[in-house]
Amino acid sequence: MNEDSRKPTRRSTIAEIQGHEWLVEGPPHDKIPDVGVEAIVAKRIIEQDVVLDGIPERNLATFVTTWMEPEAQAVIAENLHRNFIDHAEYPQTAEIEKRCIRMLAQLYNAPGETTGARTQGSSEAIMLGALSLKWKWRERREADGKATDKPNLVFGGDVHVVWEKFCRYFDVEPRIVPLQPDKYVIGAEDVEPHIDENTIGVAAVLGTTFTGHADRIGEINDLLVGLKNDKGLDVPLHVDAASGGFVWPFLYPDTEWDFRLEQVRSINVSGHKFGMVYPGIGWLVFREESDLAEDLVFYENYLGKTDATFTLNFSTGSAMVLAQYYNLVRFGMDGYGFIMETMKENSEFLAKRLEEIGPFQIVRARDEQLPLVAFQIAADADAPYDEFDIAWQVSAERGWMLPAYTMPPNADKVKMLRALVKINLSRELVATLADDITQACETLEKKGGASKHERKRVKTGVGY
Ligand SMILES: Cc1ncc(COP(=O)(O)O)c(C=O)c1O
Numbered sequence: 001m002n003e004d005s006r007k008p009t010r011r012s013t014i015a016e017i018q019g020h021e022w023l024v025e026g027p028p029h030d031k032i033p034d035v036g037v038e039a040i041v042a043k044r045i046i047e048q049d050v051v052l053d054g055i056p057e058r059n060l061a062t063f064v065t066t067w068m069e070p071e072a073q074a075v076i077a078e079n080l081h082r083n084f085i086d087h088a089e090y091p092q093t094a095e096i097e098k099r100c101i102r103m104l105a106q107l108y109n110a111p112g113e114t115t116g117a118r119t120q121g122s123s124e125a126i127m128l129g130a131l132s133l134k135w136k137w138r139e140r141r142e143a144d145g146k147a148t149d150k151p152n153l154v155f156g157g158d159v160h161v162v163w164e165k166f167c168r169y170f171d172v173e174p175r176i177v178p179l180q181p182d183k184y185v186i187g188a189e190d191v192e193p194h195i196d197e198n199t200i201g202v203a204a205v206l207g208t209t210f211t212g213h214a215d216r217i218g219e220i221n222d223l224l225v226g227l228k229n230d231k232g233l234d235v236p237l238h239v240d241a242a243s244g245g246f247v248w249p250f251l252y253p254d255t256e257w258d259f260r261l262e263q264v265r266s267i268n269v270s271g272h273k274f275g276m277v278y279p280g281i282g283w284l285v286f287r288e289e290s291d292l293a294e295d296l297v298f299y300e301n302y303l304g305k306t307d308a309t310f311t312l313n314f315s316t317g318s319a320m321v322l323a324q325y326y327n328l329v330r331f332g333m334d335g336y337g338f339i340m341e342t343m344k345e346n347s348e349f350l351a352k353r354l355e356e357i358g359p360f361q362i363v364r365a366r367d368e369q370l371p372l373v374a375f376q377i378a379a380d381a382d383a384p385y386d387e388f389d390i391a392w393q394v395s396a397e398r399g400w401m402l403p404a405y406t407m408p409p410n411a412d413k414v415k416m417l418r419a420l421v422k423i424n425l426s427r428e429l430v431a432t433l434a435d436d437i438t439q440a441c442e443t444l445e446k447k448g449g450a451s452k453h454e455r456k457r458v459k460t461g462v463g464y
Pocket of ligand 1 (some may be wrong): 020063120121122124159160162207208209240242243270282433
């Protein structure tokens, strides 16, 4: 081998210095590379890939937090190396989880000391809460010497898909109250015909995924109290407050939907939605300790200390628990109140502008609602385009991710657009969004609706 052949080529020298070899070779897709790359190159590969993802600030579809304070981000970054489940090694983190649960129980007016769990999100909290309903129902039936083979759960078509998932995974019959073309939440008269002695519980939503309104929880509670007193049928109510659990206590504190209502036995909330924490953190809170079925708690002596666990998964990060606590103490009641009021004002402003622009109608704008605007083209408008065309056009022109979807059965002929107005959607951005929707409608007036191919690419998911 002569001297020259050992010399790196000009190209590889530059690649080594600049760390850019993957720019021309493409990143590994299918196989772990035989030899790794420099840290900076690995970082750049990822940065270049995610450039093609949507910009979270323009994501009007998601309920999930897309902005946190720099100090909160520092708390997260400094605690990524802690495994939450290692309670023996990280007892303070475990204590902070308990503080959060106590604060939420107090926020939801629990009558006394109680228990709960930190979860990955509302989905895990719902699975655990509903499992507890099933176990408690079985205990009651067994005590009465009655059959336990046909449990059912009653909820409306306005719930998140996780409720149907629970029923399928854990062998419970779902009794789903269908929606109607002009009725997007459920009340007592809807659930009553579905309840019987095999009903493990009723699930009601505080802030639906579809329009942000609440089921008529007070009414459903009254029905269940009546059934208990008149027929001896004790059917618990679980409130899915995934989004509403951090909104209602601040915007509508006088509305009773929580443990002030006798039959509300458990509540879930997503910390990563209006709790203002990045994903994933959720919470499950019981009314009383006895509402958690004892059989579901595992006592393990695995990591150096006997620990009671009630979770679906084991290892998980501590950072988001600490970030939730950060927000609770940092914002306090008045801070959360200010944030919720700000989002509400901005969503009202957007609703007003959309009504002025026309041809839109806002869905139940004056009712208690999450900070969002659910809207549709007015029934009497003669527009040569529909809601899906608008979603496509604003995304094509300005990159807004505005979801268009049809409502669940039996309101599935109804088309809807929905814009979340979170804290990082300032008044200036809201005004721009309204102008951009106007502009998109003007384009559609001239050119007609989106093509078949374009419509296939419209963002239609509602549940985030
Ligand atoms: C009402 C409702 N329940 C449950 C969920 C699931 O929550 P998570 O994403 O926290 O698992 C959502 C998500 O959007 C929701 O809106």
